[in-house]
Amino acid sequence: xxxxxxxxxxxxxxxxxxxxxxxxxxxxxxxxxxxxxxxxxxxxxxxxxxxxxxxxxxxxxxxxxxxxxxxxxxxxxxxxxxxxxxxxxxxxxxxxxxxxxxxxxxxxxxxxxxxxxxxxxxxxxxxxxxxxxxxxxxxxxxxxxxxxxxxxxxxxxx
Numbered sequence: 001x002x003x004x005x006x007x008x009x010x011x012x013x014x015x016x017x018x019x020x021x022x023x024x025x026x027x028x029x030x031x032x033x034x035x036x037x038x039x040x041x042x043x044x045x046x047x048x049x050x051x052x053x054x055x056x057x058x059x060x061x062x063x064x065x066x067x068x069x070x071x072x073x074x075x076x077x078x079x080x081x082x083x084x085x086x087x088x089x090x091x092x093x094x095x096x097x098x099x100x101x102x103x104x105x106x107x108x109x110x111x112x113x114x115x116x117x118x119x120x121x122x123x124x125x126x127x128x129x130x131x132x133x134x135x136x137x138x139x140x141x142x143x144x145x146x147x148x149x150x151x152x153x154x155x156x157x158x
Contacts, residue, residue, distance in 0.1 A: 006049040008113055011038045013054040013121070015128040019135045023084035035121075042120055051118040055109055058128030062102055100125040 001007025016024055017031030035054055042052035072092075105124050112122050123129050143150070 001045075001050050002048050004049075007045075007051070008118060009041065009045075009050065009052045010109060010113060010118075011041075011052065011054050013038065013056045015056055015058040015123070015125070015131050017054065017056060018123075019131045022080075039120065052120075053112055053118045054121040055112070056121055056123040056128055056132070057100070057105055058123070058125035058131070059099055099127060 011034050013034040014027075014031040016028040017035040020028035020032075038052055038054040045052060108122070108124055112118055123132050
């Protein structure tokens with residue numbers, strides 16, 4: 001791609017690369033890493049004519065939540081029933097009824113790969129758009145609420 005002076009890289013992230021839920025911390029950590037490397041790589045290779053996008057799919061009707069794909073620990077801890085335990089139940093209950101269509105996701109990914117200026121990220125699915133929008137609002141509100149304390153740590157010459 002460097003030699004050609006152009007190229008395209010699409011990294012598969014997830015809603016979980018932007019938003020983390022109880023019971024999905026390790027999964028989200030790996031997807032947060034994909035987001036970080038995509039953001040840095042995008043800036044690093046842009047001068048070389050290479051574009052990079054993070055694809056952020058949400059719940060698609062695949063076998064992702066099936067027992068053949070998702071390993072669920074046998075041991076449960078009652079203290080986590082309302083958090084991680086609830087995620088376990090949601091995963092089992094939502095298998096094969098996820099909101100989004102994998103064929104439509106593939107078409108969307110091909111569309112992104114073919115546009116002149118690829119976006120830095122592309123969320124796929126209604127709940128992904130809603131979850132990421134809510135996260136951005138929450139972060140914006142929190143930064144504003146704590147702005148004074150946050151900026152009070154700046155160095156002040158004596």
